[in-house]
Amino acid sequence: MQHRSLLGLIPVAALSALCAWSAGTAGAGVAPAAPLPDARGSLSPRGVDIGRWEHGEVNPLSNWPPPDPDPPVDVLHYDLALTFDVVNPVVNGTATVTAVWGSEPDNVLRLDLVGIPATAVRDGQGNPLAFLQDPSGLHITMVPAPVRGDTVTVAVDYGGTVTSGYYVKPEVAYTFVEPQDARYWFPCQDEPWDKATLALHGRVPSDKILVSNGVLDSTVAVGNDLVYNWREDHPLATYLMCASISNYAVLPQASDVTPLTWYVYPNHTTAAHNTFKYVDEMIAFYDSTLVPYPFDKYSMCESDLGGGMEHQTATLLGSGIVTAGYTYEWVVAHELAHQWFGDLVTLASWQDVWLNEGFATFYEAVWQGAFYGPGYFDDRMQNAEDIVFNIEDGGGDVRILDPPVDELFSSIVYYKGAWVLRMLRDLVGKSTFDAAIRDYLNAHAFGNATTADLQAAMEAHYGQPLGWFFDQWLRAKGHPHLSYLMVPVQLADGWHAEVDIRQTQSGQIYRFPLEFTVTTTAGDTTVTGWVETAHDLLDFPVSARPLTVAVDPAGKILESHMENTTTAAPERLPVVSLRAWPNPFAGALHVSGVVDGAGSGRLEVYDVRGRRVRSLRADGGDLLWNGEDDRGRPVPPGVYFLRAPATGKAVRVVRLAGGS
């Protein structure tokens, strides 16, 4: 889904319009639903009623529930024979649900169905079944009692006003239920981990077209109406099942990948041709970069919302996107990328929402970089970084794995999620990343995946553990704030740029490779060091005197940095490392890096048995050790350790025979 994130990217002049469109996307901003009877006490532990939370009630959860490893039932197929009112948000008909019995201990089949009353329930042979409906769902008493492994079928007659998830607007009527409002328009097990196939027989006035998932088997006239018989044989999550109804103009587009059809308002056909002109190339790109497009068709349906919604094979797109040309082409790419990330491989629970939104946001940028040039990828990632920093610096930070319930669609999930993937690709290498992503998609095709599944696929190709990477970027909030200072140092082997770098954020200390462009009197050179602790000292040999350093010049890490300007004159620079030369030594030993930021310090010399043999004081610059102990006697040849207490640094030296 793509809606709130638009706000970070649009011109200010368009804001008011976008906000108005956005109001329709999440359900909450649509004409307020009548409050449901308060039945908090009867909320089932599993059937959490998210829709009610969206309508202003307090949600009992702070985080999203994990997938159920042994669900009560496993739905295989939904057959929905429904009449859609296009004047009022009313649906009537019969839902036939086929499921395999699982861990349910009683003879009660519980389905989510909220706000719309069921009137009769029958079994697979047409015999009536007793049922009870309360705000936690529909409870159907099965006779005889099924046992684990039995396939059961129930037909539910129901109808009435849909209080969330089916929206009727002047130009269009449509379902939009992400994350958990499918239960408002049909009885279901409304969990992303329970994917099932779908047949939708949708009856609408004959001047309307109804678009749904999968293939259109037939259109049948019934009186003044038309019944559209759609069928999706590839399992899909309930939040991806849809109906979009309007007096659409139908625009096919040629493609070698899959049939492409755009359904737009008749007065938007010219604009749609312009906005969608490269979708054939877009789908060919994803088809070859990821795994082949997995479904029977791809459609986009114009609708009355701010962004888009990636219904399986039948994306919704707001009019503002359809008519914007290139400006919002990235939304088109985003929703198309969801066909792989979200639809083919669906999050196992809403805890893993970044697997949907981070991937779709990353691959919209990947497409732009591949099609328009690498600078477009960089621009989108820079834009994403700006959005993340704006939110995080404003105190709106969230962790992107297992976010709080009301932050499910935080822009952080989208844009930081994309950044995590970008940094992961840089870390493991593009070919490794691409191969791992293909494995991940193939391994979980038409099913579900968790973040652990992604990590496992990536580690299998990378050959090294990546838990540290996933933990720091997904489970912690925020990003590294760096304070750095470059010190030019001339040693016996030539010039060095020594970079003192500190992580100043509170909480998580990050580990990442960081590039620097060092400008020297002989030109620029780019080097990489690892930032691993709260305070690192990085040493880069360079060919000439270093003048300045640019941190992360290509913007590859989600970090912010500031030069440390609080440390004064060069002679009082902080120590960057402890150095001794020549080493081994016979006569005097030169030592640098003893002093701290205050410009003074001690050097202590220990022998191999841990006895301190010499203590020297340094003020400001380097010092010389003449190889004598505190009593003025030459120390014997052998190994010694030099230690600078001010910095905690130590270095091993060898004194040769023949010294003074």
Ligand SMILES: [Zn+2]
């Ligand atoms: Zn999305």
